[in-house]
Amino acid sequence: xxxxxxxxxxxxxxCGKGTVLKEFFASGGxxxxxxxxxxxxxRPGEEDGVxxxxxxREDFEQRLSQDEILEHACYCGNYYxxxxxxxxxxxxxxxxxxxxxxxxxGLQIREKCPEAVLVFVLPPSFDELRRRLLGxxxxxxETVSRRLETARQEMQAAYDYDxxxxxxxxxxxxxxxxxxxxAEKIKTANRKTMIDEVLRYDA
Amino acid sequence: xxxxxxxxxxxxxxCGKGTVLKEFFASGGxxxxxxxxxxxxxRPGEEDGVxxxxxxREDFEQRLSQDEILEHACYCGNYYxxxxxxxxxxxxxxxxxxxxxxxxxGLQIREKCPEAVLVFVLPPSFDELRRRLLGxxxxxxETVSRRLETARQEMQAAYDYDxxxxxxxxxxxxxxxxxxxxAEKIKTANRKTMIDEVLRYDA
Numbered sequence: 001x002x003x004x005x006x007x008x009x010x011x012x013x014x015c016g017k018g019t020v021l022k023e024f025f026a027s028g029g030x031x032x033x034x035x036x037x038x039x040x041x042x043r044p045g046e047e048d049g050v051x052x053x054x055x056x057r058e059d060f061e062q063r064l065s066q067d068e069i070l071e072h073a074c075y076c077g078n079y080y081x082x083x084x085x086x087x088x089x090x091x092x093x094x095x096x097x098x099x100x101x102x103x104x105x106g107l108q109i110r111e112k113c114p115e116a117v118l119v120f121v122l123p124p125s126f127d128e129l130r131r132r133l134l135g136x137x138x139x140x141x142e143t144v145s146r147r148l149e150t151a152r153q154e155m156q157a158a159y160d161y162d163x164x165x166x167x168x169x170x171x172x173x174x175x176x177x178x179x180x181x182x183a184e185k186i187k188t189a190n191r192k193t194m195i196d197e198v199l200r201y202d203a
Numbered sequence: 204x205x206x207x208x209x210x211x212x213x214x215x216x217x218c219g220k221g222t223v224l225k226e227f228f229a230s231g232g233x234x235x236x237x238x239x240x241x242x243x244x245x246r247p248g249e250e251d252g253v254x255x256x257x258x259x260r261e262d263f264e265q266r267l268s269q270d271e272i273l274e275h276a277c278y279c280g281n282y283y284x285x286x287x288x289x290x291x292x293x294x295x296x297x298x299x300x301x302x303x304x305x306x307x308x309g310l311q312i313r314e315k316c317p318e319a320v321l322v323f324v325l326p327p328s329f330d331e332l333r334r335r336l337l338g339x340x341x342x343x344x345e346t347v348s349r350r351l352e353t354a355r356q357e358m359q360a361a362y363d364y365d366x367x368x369x370x371x372x373x374x375x376x377x378x379x380x381x382x383x384x385x386a387e388k389i390k391t392a393n394r395k396t397m398i399d400e401v402l403r404y405d406a
Contacts, residue, residue: 120391122401129401155402163386164394179385183366186379188323191367198325198332199358 002191004095005184006087006113007031008106008161011121012151014133016167017100020121023174031096031181034087037069040078053083071101071108082109096181103157110160117184119177120161124168126152205394207298208387209290209316210234211309211364214324215354217336219370220303223324226377234299234384237290240272243281256286274304274311285312299384306360313363320387322380323364327371329355 011017021033037053039060048054055063060079063069072081082099090097099109109116123129129151133144158164163180167173184190214220224236240256242263251257258266263282266272275284285302293300302312312319326332332354336347361367366383370376387393 122398124401126401126403152402155398158398159391159395161391163389164391164397165389166394166397176385176389179382180389182379182382183386186366186368186383188362188364188367191369192362194367194369195325195358195361198327198329199355200329 002094002185002193004031004091004093004097005181005190006091006109006116007096007098007180007184008109008116008118009098009100009121010103010106010119010154010157010161011167012123012129012154013147014129014136014151015121015123016132016170016173017121019170020165020167020173020177021098021100023170024177027174029174029178029181031098032086032090034082034097034099036080036101037063037083038078038080040076040080055079070099070112071105073102073104081105096185103154107157107160115189117163117180118161119163119165119180120155120158121165121167121173122155122158124166205297205388205396206318207234207294207296207300208384208393209294209312209319210299210301210383210387211312211319211321212301212303212324213306213309213322213357213360213364214370215326215332215357216350217332217354218324218326219335219373219376220324222373223368223370223376223380224301224303226373227380230377232377232381232384234301235289235293237285237300237302239283239304240266240286241281241283243279243283258282273302273315274308276305276307284308299388306357310360310363318392320366320383321364322366322368322383323358323361324368324370324376325358325361327369 009017009021035049035053037055037060039055039057042048042054046052060081063083064072068084069081070084070087072079082101082105087097106118110118123132130148133147165173165176212220212224238252238256240258240263242258242260245251245257249255263284266286267275271287272284273287273290275282285304285308290300309321313321326335333351336350368376368379
């Protein structure tokens, strides 16, 4: 059986990453969405192993030193990262795994897991990104401006990713995501044993 | 507009390449099937520009020297090859192009067109390949044995291709072919201008 596909899924705030993933799963998309570990305290309603793995700082640092964290970042004094174990268990069972992480994490994954496939979600245009962020109406103009500037910086990383999904029509974006999984699954690297088997027969 | 995808499509005799392509086009697959050039004489019913471009030996050799032939081989004293012009015209218009060629040609294309995507079609097993070749009943056992030996040699090249399509269930093989086109189309190299455009906006 061939290994699953490890996919990094990144994109700026407002590009609709979450919506694309939701629709991917709702429409039968087959993958495991990785759960991050963090040292920040759980918020009301957050469950361990569902929203995050909640770890103590000591535990997180020990795992870091044992190379048990695939990528990590510090944010507001807390660690956030991807534990290796659950990801590789799934991959070895042939399941696809999606890491929804920021670009710095994505590029760490590229270093550590060369087989990973990096997918960047772009909004159809910068104007549209602004409209989406303004449409939320939960933030003032200054916050929106700051987020747009952050988005611009993050989007520079798109050039270093493998695939670009443009979230214009949601169905198209979801189809593209499925096509990436389908195509990566049949890359020669993932089908070497199949070639071996067909050739093994001794006439 | 992004360029089309250039796909090399190879596989041993009996793997069902032709059937996969036929079903690909019948089910709405969107690509131009490249027409080869040859110096052999047309057979009854063969049309110039449809089955082959029929060229004189002088014409073929002149095109070779002008780098107007993407890949070529000599077979029974005649040249066979892929003329560059029609392929690149299509690619530049954004159309996908399929070259149904042998592995030697496929590997020449890899050298000359690094952007090309190489797809190898495998039978589900060597036994099944034998059954398919025997099933044709147009050839004697000795011919079948020779073909099987050629097939085994050709299949060694599968390791050097990018994607492996296993022709077990025809619909699956066709879906895989479509997924390859869909995924290759959104590779970052093909969407650089899209990233440029989203980033160009000056807030």
